[in-house]
Amino acid sequence: MSDITARKVAEEGTAVDIGSLRSRSEQQGVSDRRPITVPADRYTSAAFAALEAERMWPRVWQLATTLDAVARPGDVTEFTVGRLSAIVLRDQQGVLRAFQNVCLHRGIELCHGSVRGLTELRCQYHRWCWNLDGDLKEIPSRRDFGVVDNEAYALRALAVDTWGPLVFVNFDPEAMPLAEYLGGAPADAAHQGLDDFRCRVQVTVPVPANWKTTADGFSETLHVQGLHPELLHIYDDLDSDQVVWTHAARSRQPYGRPSPRLRPTPSDQEIWNAFAAVFSSRVGLDPADPGPVPTVDEQHPLLSVMATQLRAARAAAGLDLDRFSDEALMTLDQYNIFPNITVLVFPDLLSVLRARPGDSPDECFLDAFQFDRVAPGDDTERTPPLCVELPLGEASFGLVLDQDFALLRHAQRGLHQPGLTRITLAQEEVRVLNTHRNLERYLGIDPSEIEGDHLLG
Ligand code: FES
Ligand SMILES: [Fe+2]
Known part of the structure; x- marks a missing residue:
């Protein structure tokens, strides 16, 4: 069983x-x-x-990028995974969008790296051009191609959604929603x-x-x-x-507590030393010599002493962690x-x-x-x-x-x-x-x- x-x-x-x-x-x-x-x-x-x-x-x-990379209208960033390539951007209305990274003329990738302040996506090869919402904007020498249906030449949209600051894309038009995934x-x-x-x-x-x-x-x-x-x-x-x-x-x-694998159980001082070494700059202690462990008693168990140290060190750097419990920290x-x-x-x-x-x-x-x-x-x-x-x-x-x-x-x-x-x-x-x-x-x-x-x- x-x-x-x-x-x-x-x-x-x-x-x-x-x-x-x-x-x-x-x-x-x-x-x-x-x-x-x-x-x-x-x-x-x-x-x-x-x-x-x-x-x-x-x-x-797939995690494509972060909200920080595409915060402002005109922010564009490229995401590649294996042979797949995507463009993630914020359009001029502020909408987060993602497209397959391909020009629909002869198939070259449209974007490389990250760019700010774009108002359009223009292919470097023969200058076909799209609005940031994916609609076809311009085909140079258009009559030379015959009658081109604009709708058929919109950029290929990808599903895009976020979790906190993380931006995910999915190449599958049938994909389940990110929240379900x-x-x-x-x-x-x-x-x-x-x-x-x-x-x-x-x-x-x-x-x-x-x-x-x-x-x-x-x-x-x-x-x-x-x-x-x-x-x-x-x-x-x-x-x-x-x-x-x-x-x-x-x-x-x-x-904040040692592994039960350790025998004998480490002393409070040894745990304090490890706390300073492993958490290093986050806790404002010298990782090589953190000094004596503060007083530990029934009111101040070691975990709380460590949480207090972390909270104080982060507060000194301008980060208020008071709303988090000792355990959570x-x-x-x-x-x-x-x-x-x-x-x-x-x-x-x-x-x-x-x-x-x-x-x-x-x-x-x-x-x-x-x-x-x-x-x-x-x-x-x-x-x-x-x-x-x-x-x-x-x-x-x-x-x-x-x-x-x-x-x-x-x-x-x-x-x-x-x-x-x-x-x-x-x-x-x-x-x-x-x-x-x-x-x-x-x-x-x-x-x-x-x-x-x-x-x-
Ligand atoms: S491949 Fe993009 S315009 Fe020709
Ligand atoms: Fe590891």
């Missing part, structure tokens, strides 16, 4: 709460379940990548006030690993004990609460949106990671979007983030993410070894399993095996 309790979430489909149960099963010892396995060549095969390009990427909702995630994240985040920086790094190898690294916390041992002093990795909706999933991660919510998005939220911090396929199954582009919170109701106009492309290793994303990124090259090479035919997943890796179940559905292939599907409800 399953040791997993599935709970029905009204109107949101089935959600699975595995957090507390995983802890319990670990305490109780090994059950008689077989491991869940998935073919390893999904991460290395050109044929599998071609199937993804044909059947999956044109049909899923995101399942319970927006309601689950409502307390974080995502609308109050502004994107400041968008960094793109080419990575020598499949997009799934990369996304998987942000879809489980089982690797914390191996890759991020520093976190074990400050993060209870055995008690993350996970929920899986169909295309989305969330892991709620309690910081020390909790990281990680949302995984199929296929390739990871949204990481603390009340004072939002980071979004996106893994786009590269030219081969062994390559991808990792995009990191960094956001700052502003005060609720702050109506300062959004401005485009700084966009940079850097080689892997030249940008630092902080201790933990740098550890994640450095691993990817080795994770991908290992997947090619002939003795490895299947990867094996634990219950904790249910979000990785969910990616595969979604892939199987979009690609129209049989599930790798049905064992383990109780995890998904």
Whole structure:
């Protein structure tokens, strides 16, 4: 019998709460379940990548850009994923729109990068021109083409919608609404006030690993004990609460207390030191020498002492976090949106990671979007983030993410070894399993095996 309790979430489909149960099963010892396995060549095969390009990427909702990049009428930005290319823009009436990035004359891409202040989209090749709402505006030497029906030559519109500051597009005209696709995630994240985040920086790094190898690294916390041992002093990795909706999933991660894996339990001073090292500039402490831990007693448990420090350090930088509880300030919510998005939220911090396929199954582009919170109701106009492309290793994303990124090259090479035919997943890796179940559905292939599907409800 399953040791997993599935709970029905009204109107949101089935959600699975595995957090507390995983802890319990670990305490109780090994059950008689077989491991869940998935073919390893999904991460290395050109044929599998071609199937993804044909059947999956044109049909899923994808993070294209942020509201900051297209805040003003005339702001235009390009989004590419594999061979697909989109234009996202704000038209002169202020409407957010997206189009396939193609000139309908001879098929060249219309836009590159990001541009501000446009009043029209004019092709650089033979100067065909469209209004920002997609209507055909002008064809030079028009009579030479015969009778051209303007309506037939409107730009090919894409579905476009937003979640907080994130702008999503879908190439499929039959796509379900974004709100349905995101399942319970927006309601689950409502307390974080995502609308109050502004994107400041968008960094793109080419990575020598499949997009799934990369996304998987942000879809489980089982690797914390191996890759991020520093976190074990400050993060209870055995008690993350996970929920899986169909295309989305969330892991709620309690910081401010050590992992039960650590024996003996670290002292308050050791936890304080780890708090300073891991949270670094956010908490206004010297990461190498944070000084003695403040007084901890019944009225001021260690978690509250840390939350107070964080609140004070952020207030000194002009950010009021008083409306967030101590618990909320020390909790990281990680949302995984199929296929390739990871949204990481603390009340004072939002980071979004996106893994786009590269030219081969062994390559991808990792995009990191960094956001700052502003005060609720702050109506300062959004401005485009700084966009940079850097080689892997030249940008630092902080201790933990740098550890994640450095691993990817080795994770991908290992997947090619002939003795490895299947990867094996634990219950904790249910979000990785969910990616595969979604892939199987979009690609129209049989599930790798049905064992383990109780995890998904
Ligand atoms: S390809 Fe765009 S005008 Fe000719
Ligand atoms: Fe990690």
